[in-house]
Amino acid sequence: MLALQFHTQLVGPALVLGVAAAGLYGLLAVSLVLTYRVSRTIGFVHGGIAIFAAHFYWWLTYDSGVRGRWNPSAGQGRVGQWPGLLVVVAAGAVIGLLYGLTVTGKRMGNWPRLNLTVYSLAWLLGMVAVTQTVIEPQSTRIPSIFGKRVYRIFGGVITIHQVATLLILLGVIAVLAFVLLRTQTGVNIRAVADDVEASRFVGVPLTRVGAGVYAFSAGLSAFAGALVTATVGMLVPELLTVFLRALTVCVLGGLASFSLALLGCVLLGVGEACLTAGVFGPMSIGRQEVVLMTALFGLVLLINRLRPIKVLEVETL
Amino acid sequence: MTAATMKRPAVIGAVLAAVTAVWLFTAPQYWLFTATTGLTLGISTLGLLVLVGWAREVSLAQAGLTATAIYLCGFAMRSGAGWHWPYLASAAFGVGVVVALSLLVSLSTAKLSGIYIIILTLALQITIEKTFFSDITLVQTDPDHTIHRPALFGVHLTSDRAYFLFALAVLVLGMVFLARLRASRFGRGLILAGTDRQAAAAVGVSPWRAKISAFALAGVFAGLAGVVTAPLYPTPPSYISYLSINSLVYLAIPVLAGFRSLVAVAVVAMVFSVAPQAFEHLHISPLLLGAIGLLSGTLTGPTGVSGLVLAWLHSRRARRPADEDRDAAAVDLRDPSGGDDASRRERHARALAVLEAYLPERSDAREVLVASDVSIAFGGLQALADVSLTVPTRKLVGLIGPNGAGKSTLFDILNGLRQPDSGSVLLFGQDVSQAPPWNRAALGLSRTFQSSRVNLDLTVGENLMAGAYLMIPGSVAEAVAGLPRAKAGERRAGEAARAVAELLDVAGDWDEFVRNLDFGAQRRVEIGRSLLSGPRLLLLDEPAAGLDAAEAAALFALVRRLEQDLGLTVLLVEHYVKAVLENCDLIYVLARGRIIAAGSAAEIAADPEVRAVYLGEDYQPRTEERVDA
Numbered sequence: 001m002l003a004l005q006f007h008t009q010l011v012g013p014a015l016v017l018g019v020a021a022a023g024l025y026g027l028l029a030v031s032l033v034l035t036y037r038v039s040r041t042i043g044f045v046h047g048g049i050a051i052f053a054a055h056f057y058w059w060l061t062y063d064s065g066v067r068g069r070w071n072p073s074a075g076q077g078r079v080g081q082w083p084g085l086l087v088v089v090a091a092g093a094v095i096g097l098l099y100g101l102t103v104t105g106k107r108m109g110n111w112p113r114l115n116l117t118v119y120s121l122a123w124l125l126g127m128v129a130v131t132q133t134v135i136e137p138q139s140t141r142i143p144s145i146f147g148k149r150v151y152r153i154f155g156g157v158i159t160i161h162q163v164a165t166l167l168i169l170l171g172v173i174a175v176l177a178f179v180l181l182r183t184q185t186g187v188n189i190r191a192v193a194d195d196v197e198a199s200r201f202v203g204v205p206l207t208r209v210g211a212g213v214y215a216f217s218a219g220l221s222a223f224a225g226a227l228v229t230a231t232v233g234m235l236v237p238e239l240l241t242v243f244l245r246a247l248t249v250c251v252l253g254g255l256a257s258f259s260l261a262l263l264g265c266v267l268l269g270v271g272e273a274c275l276t277a278g279v280f281g282p283m284s285i286g287r288q289e290v291v292l293m294t295a296l297f298g299l300v301l302l303i304n305r306l307r308p309i310k311v312l313e314v315e316t317l
Numbered sequence: 318m319t320a321a322t323m324k325r326p327a328v329i330g331a332v333l334a335a336v337t338a339v340w341l342f343t344a345p346q347y348w349l350f351t352a353t354t355g356l357t358l359g360i361s362t363l364g365l366l367v368l369v370g371w372a373r374e375v376s377l378a379q380a381g382l383t384a385t386a387i388y389l390c391g392f393a394m395r396s397g398a399g400w401h402w403p404y405l406a407s408a409a410f411g412v413g414v415v416v417a418l419s420l421l422v423s424l425s426t427a428k429l430s431g432i433y434i435i436i437l438t439l440a441l442q443i444t445i446e447k448t449f450f451s452d453i454t455l456v457q458t459d460p461d462h463t464i465h466r467p468a469l470f471g472v473h474l475t476s477d478r479a480y481f482l483f484a485l486a487v488l489v490l491g492m493v494f495l496a497r498l499r500a501s502r503f504g505r506g507l508i509l510a511g512t513d514r515q516a517a518a519a520v521g522v523s524p525w526r527a528k529i530s531a532f533a534l535a536g537v538f539a540g541l542a543g544v545v546t547a548p549l550y551p552t553p554p555s556y557i558s559y560l561s562i563n564s565l566v567y568l569a570i571p572v573l574a575g576f577r578s579l580v581a582v583a584v585v586a587m588v589f590s591v592a593p594q595a596f597e598h599l600h601i602s603p604l605l606l607g608a609i610g611l612l613s614g615t616l617t618g619p620t621g622v623s624g625l626v627l628a629w630l631h632s633r634r635a636r637r638p639a640d641e642d643r644d645a646a647a648v649d650l651r652d653p654s655g656g657d658d659a660s661r662r663e664r665h666a667r668a669l670a671v672l673e674a675y676l677p678e679r680s681d682a683r684e685v686l687v688a689s690d691v692s693i694a695f696g697g698l699q700a701l702a703d704v705s706l707t708v709p710t711r712k713l714v715g716l717i718g719p720n721g722a723g724k725s726t727l728f729d730i731l732n733g734l735r736q737p738d739s740g741s742v743l744l745f746g747q748d749v750s751q752a753p754p755w756n757r758a759a760l761g762l763s764r765t766f767q768s769s770r771v772n773l774d775l776t777v778g779e780n781l782m783a784g785a786y787l788m789i790p791g792s793v794a795e796a797v798a799g800l801p802r803a804k805a806g807e808r809r810a811g812e813a814a815r816a817v818a819e820l821l822d823v824a825g826d827w828d829e830f831v832r833n834l835d836f837g838a839q840r841r842v843e844i845g846r847s848l849l850s851g852p853r854l855l856l857l858d859e860p861a862a863g864l865d866a867a868e869a870a871a872l873f874a875l876v877r878r879l880e881q882d883l884g885l886t887v888l889l890v891e892h893y894v895k896a897v898l899e900n901c902d903l904i905y906v907l908a909r910g911r912i913i914a915a916g917s918a919a920e921i922a923a924d925p926e927v928r929a930v931y932l933g934e935d936y937q938p939r940t941e942e943r944v945d946a
Contacts, residue, residue, distance in 0.1 A: 042432055114373050115615055117435070118572055121375075122611035125565040129604035237446060240561050244443050247436050255432060289447035293440055300433050301425050312514055312524070312734050312754065313430065 096218020370576025386543020575621020
């Protein structure tokens with residue numbers, strides 16, 4: 001099935017491409033890690049927000065709407081790309097806030113994790129359904145907001161879009177690290193992540209912290225959704241694949257570590273770039289997926305084997 | 318049950334069958350076809366019901382797995398590029414591959430938390446999309462080599478009507494199989510493992526095996542749905558309906574229907590298939606339907622819409638005169654001052670006799686449990702340090718100590734839920750230090766927990782019977798087919814469960830959902846579940862917590878009787894010191910992770926260190942007032 005080839009001359013470009021591609025999954029991965037830390041559930045809602053954001057961003061900035069005050073040059077979208085991006089991020093944050101208010105409220109705060117996960121999946125499906133009902137899905141890739149410039153590093157050609165996304169990701173992680181470690185908000189978030197009940201007793205405003213984290217991370221997901229349209233377009237299966245990749249990179253750190261998620265992004269990006277660039281010989285998309293899937297299974301098996309089971313947990317999720 | 322109520326389901330069934338028959342012979346071909354797709358959706362989502370409703374796991378690959386079976390079965394059946402295999406061989410191939418894929422996911426994540434399984438199922442779905450869905454030989458629509466509907470056992474399934482009946486038969490058989498499975502020890506074990514893995518392990522159910530079985534079953538049903546769908550179309554259907562987002566629509570069906578009713582799953586699946594066609598002018602998106610289903614199902618709780626209907630029926634039934642009599646009897650039973658004392662004593666004696674016959678041979682070993690030098694630390698906190706403890710046979714042993722002393726941690730280690738950093742545990746003479754809790758349960762160790770750990774959405778009877786997993790013999794096939802060995806085991810366990818309910822004063826609430834019971838009754842149900850697992854050594858973690866003084870006294874009296882009359886060895890943790898001192902033959906005192914004293918009640922009460930750290934200097938024991946006197 002796999003030809004045993006190894007093209008060393010392609011390793012350099014693949015590494016560059018892989019590191020550059022890490023930003024694509026990284027922003028979504030940060031959102032997932034952030035909300036997992038406060039809720040111990042996978043925030044599938046972020047997938048929905050990213051898909052909604054991709055469509056909404058396309059509708060705002062690329063769809064053949066009226067010529068607006070803010071888009072004097074493009075002449076196609078309803079608004080320009082930067083205002084459009086701002087609106088999309090704000091809309092994502094509002095959705096995240098609404099979601100956060102419901103899941104951290106009195107009624108759902110003590111729900112089992114399975115129910116919260118299914119609730120999150122319901123939001124994902126709902127947003128995809130509403131988005132697809134209102135906006136016709138397109139395979140169009142939207143031009144990057146950062147321009148068309150490209151760079152050649154070690155034989156690999158990377159775009160300004162990839163560089164900017166990666167820099168933004170690093171910036172977001174640095175800011176989050178500062179907030180989490182050096183501010184009262186960060187202390188509150190970490191307290192909630194450690195023990196919800198205990199933090200409630202010591203006066204941490206659970207709803208405010210939870211909803212705030214969801215709003216911030218949803219804004220980040222919307223941002224990622226808008227940016228990803230320049231790379232993969234806006235077809236739901238493709239966007240869901242990106243979301244899956246983001247989830248996958250979080251596995252490395254058990255969905256709880258930004259740094260391990262970042263490492264996962266780089267590893268996955270490099271792995272994917274190696275397969276796409278043909279380091280191991282030419283390979284169909286299906287086979288690439290099987291190889292990546294096998295690697296993921298291998299990683300999970302390794303975690304399964306290495307992680308000492310000190311105690312049998314009550315809940316499955 | 319009266320003759321009228323016995324007849325009612327038969328009448329409803331007959332009416333439904335008649336309506337279906339009339340519809341079948343009058344419906345247009347188009348609707349027959351749509352309804353058949355609804356039936357196949359029902360088959361696939363029955364598998365998800367097992368996974369989500371019973372095992373409480375989430376799979377995001379059910380649509381992809383169903384499609385895999387469709388394409389593989391179709392490919393195997395087709396001439397031309399395909400293999401031109403007979404239908405049954407093609408079907409076995411399709412189902413086999415799907416089950417293998419399901420097992421691959423579940424085996425690789427067996428010991429990990431559910432988040433990994435969700436991610437892996439989504440990964441599996443996307444891999445299926447990028448491999449099978451993009452393989453032209455599988456999904457191509459070659460008009461020269463179409464798939465022909467098969468003939469099975471001499472019956473040709475060529476017409477849409479015949480094929481509808483075939484799909485209906487598979488669905489009904491699947492439902493019967495699952496209904497039988499759910500009523501067996503395997504189904505109850507699966508549900509218990511899904512609700513509470515620790516509680517399941519404590520009565521002998523391996524939660525890992527339960528998870529793997531649930532995935533295998535979900536795979537079987539996805540595969541069956543696929544192989545029933547494959548010959549429905551002359552050429553492979555479009556994969557658009559089987560993409561990852563559609564797996565969420567599949568998930569919505571059992572979530573909305575609820576885990577208590579198989580029929581509800583089939584009905585909701587049919588609605589999901591038919592509604593977008595029936596109300597085409599409204600442009601109902603299946604995705605939107607799925608989203609509403611998921612949201613409504615989540616908000617109505619694990620029992621879903623069917624749970625609401627069943628609860629309503631239950632409340633109606635509870636108002637009937639016969640049940641009022643039963644409730645009155647139950648009140649008598651709970652009220653020590655009411656009812657006929659002699660008849661109650663007689664009932665209890667009978668119940669004890671039934672339980673004695675049910676429980677396995679008690680141990681003849683002098684010491685049933687020996688823990689040696691057990692230590693465990695959580696980070697910098699040394700929770701237990703070189704703790705050694707011996708439980709002699711047929712004794713009531715108490716373990717007391719201040720909060721945070723490490724009592725429950727020690728219980729977890731004795732029970733096998735937690736692995737110590739060092740030390741060993743001998744159970745009935747066997748070294749079980751590395752054995753998982755379900756293997757210790759098989760040796761005769763059962764336990765209860767500090768907080769009530771019963772399934773609130775099941776009835777008292779169902780909760781009690783869940784404990785009997787190890788005591789009912791027979792394989793899955795025997796249980797589902799109702800073969801004599803399994804049937805006799807079920808009957809014996811049922812009698813023992815009734816006896817335990819009698820002893821624990823919950824017999825009157827046998828059909829009541831545990832959610833509706835008070836806390837004390839919930840605790841008693843949990844103890845009953847442990848008794849049903851056939852213990853030779855019972856660990857009770859704060860059994861009197863949350864009970865009032867009278868209830869606690871009654872509970873201790875019962876525990877004493879279990880020990881004296883049935884020869885059951887009991888080790889209990891309790892903060893109700895008076896009851897422990899008055900009832901226990903041997904008492905250990907644990908403080909700051911160390912055993913600071915061991916001995917009789919008098920010795921413990923007189924121990925200066927125990928008085929200093931736990932009882933208080935002013936403590937005055939009154940051991941002459943035995944609670945069970």
